[in-house]
Amino acid sequence: MENMKPTPQERKYFTPIVIGLSVLALNGIIFLLGRFVFGIGSVTNLDNQHPWGIWIGIDVAAGVALAAGGFTTAALGHIMHKDQYHAIIRPALLTATLGYTFVAASVMIDLGRYYFIWHPLLMWNGSSVLFEVGICVMIYLTVLYIEFLPIVTERFIGKVNLPGFLKKFNQPVDKFLRILDRGLEKTMFVFIIAGVVLSCLHQSSLGTLMVIAGPKMHPLWQTPILPLLFLLSAITVGLPMVIMESVITSKSFGLKPETHILSNLSNIVAPLLGVYLAFKIGDMMIRKTFVYLYEVNAASVMFTLELLIGIIIPLRLFMSRQVAKSPVAMATASFLVILGVLMNRINNFLIAYNPPYAVKSYFPSIGEISVTIGFVALEILLFRFFVINFPIVSEPDTTAPHTKFSLRGTTK
Amino acid sequence: MAKHSRRDFLKTSALIGSATLGLSSTAKAAPENVLSEDRMGVLVDTTVCIGCRKCEWACKSAHDLPTASIETYDDRSVFSNVRRPDDKALTVVNEYQSITSDKLPINVKVQCMHCDHPACVSACIVGAFSKKENGSVVWDTDKCIGCRYCMVACPFQIPAFEFEKALKPDIKKCDFCINRTASGKIPACTEICPVEAITYGRREDLIRTAKEKIKNYPHRYINRIFGEYEVGGTSWLYLSSKEFEQLDFPKLGKDPAPGVSEAIQHGIFSYFVPPVALYALLGGIMWINKNKKHNETDTEN
8 A cells, every 4th residue: 555644735725615615604603693692592593492403403413423533533543453544534533623613612602601611610410411411522622632733743843933023932832842742642542542432422422412301302213222323323424424525625625536445434334324224223113113104294204314315325325336436426325324314413303302382393593504504614614724734634655654643642 | 599508518529529439420310319208389279270360470579570560460361372481471370171161261370390300400511400408499590501401301391591681591480489488488479379279388288188179079170180290290289170181281201300311321421430441442452453563564455
């Protein structure tokens, strides 16, 4: 295998698509200002019957699931030591870091008293699922930033160039970065394992979150194994996220897609999807909830779509040899898995939730949709910024054998 | 409400202490385990209530909520819609048709039920809700972060949020007049009720009274006290001439509302054994794979 080396993709930042995304981001920010000035009620369609909307259902719940690529690739590359996957770890890590940053931001904007977001650090409630999720996400976000630091040190070591009178600090800053880098290299394995453990914990607990809603939640989704289903679906969606992100990145930066790595990855997806499907169907059979599929309503339709589009069709696609040869086909199949998990989170948090005294059903407002789309646009913009300015995406390297950053924390 | 008692302090320090020992799962649904034998309750006899809505006025007055004058509450046109308590009214009275139309309509007062095993107490991320010894479930403004998980959790869909406020929005719900009862008074609604449809007293006594009523007037009541067993029992109890589910009461089981959720949570975190075990397992796998890589140099590629 040829040596791959992460390299900054020096390009012009602005393209027509980037400008379009900027407009969407700006639009979201404007509605966000409205939320902070006039309150949550002025921008959202939330009410006392529907306390949570798409900012929790999509931005937080789906956001956490779709950022699972970070811990699945870390487990694959670092813990299982599959060296061939190292080229995809950094993009996945960047996706996860940005994803979780925006999850935190989404929680913040949805909190009525966002300025008290630090309260859970001091005020504990051991029986609260949300407390566990909150603390786990906070720690994991820190771990992600630590895991990302070596990319920053690599970018700047030997290249520190501060402007103006700060110039005299160039030497000390460089020295500090080198010390930091060495320290991180020795200890990184601690954080990598912690990241995987923390992910397993909060990915599953995110499922436990809705269990307390009890009979308010549609029986098709309300099951005591919700945490297991959430964990399985998060593990399943991690790699498709990486595949799609990799294909889009190589397309957008005019690089050769890493077809070999991607098809190896996609071979892992099918068994994962199969296990997830088995638990989903098994749960339905054991609790005999299929009776709810005989009637046609939003719940039964969404459940069927989630199963069909999100699991069964992509499972078939990922089992095909033809698909594993074509980056576009793999990206399409991956997109279906992503769509399925997105639908699953929306279903669990919004469709399945039937408040007892609702006079009207919830549909997100223009403001809510704008903010959600704006955040996604911002994420993509930041992703592009980091790919251009930091060594994220790997390119074939002919100059030097890569030793330093390949097995961080595990080399002696 | 803001004052922290010595007991709260001890509780918190005990929790932190046990958490450092890796035993954070000691907190239960009723953290202080305060289901005292003498906890108070209210018995609502919907067959007595005349729908005068004086309790709505008294509640607002007692909680400094803006209200129109007491005379305006005679207006019965509000009964055309089923209303729910919200951030501007912590209790409301609704009206339903009785089984036979010649009988008087049935009026039902709605407010927080003050569960014995409250879902909100279990769910709250910062422990802003607590079950007090006198039976009340109260909310602490100093802790709340406005996440609204209590509203997701509540089986009666009671907590209301001030969606219109940009700063310091509150969760609003009946607080069992905790400030009045602390100074020896009875809850405002029970005090004003002109027909004694709502009775404040020891929960045990109220259940005995209710059972006697059902026994003595079997034609007046259905044989069920709502709140005796629902979601593990509630402080507020209801008597009725009609099935409760037809009066917009939710259909609930007898298990405490937090139920499975806490069992799962404490299962995943029992003494931090599962997370630590997973950490050790992954560490082991990582170590073995590293050594394997070391020994057989690059056969895989």
